[in-house]
Amino acid sequence: MSRDKRERELYNMREKSFYDKVSALSTAREEGELNKAKIAIRNMLKKGMPKDLIAELLEVDEKLVEEIKNQPI
Helix, strand or coil, rough: CCCCHHHHHHHHHHHHHHHHHHHHHHHHHHHHHHHHHHHHHHHHHHHCCCCCHHHHHHHCCCCHHHHHHHCCC
């Protein structure tokens, strides 16, 4: 294998690793945001706020609010 070809393979492996890490961080951030929204939904439901208002204020689907409402605490 020529040196240039090997260097290209190493570059491609590093690039893939970088994008895999970026993807993992993005997924983790999204999961963190979803968890924060779920906590806020639970708190708002406890205060008696209507589901449609919660969904509007948090910019989430009303189905998510309903799902959280039906979960045991």
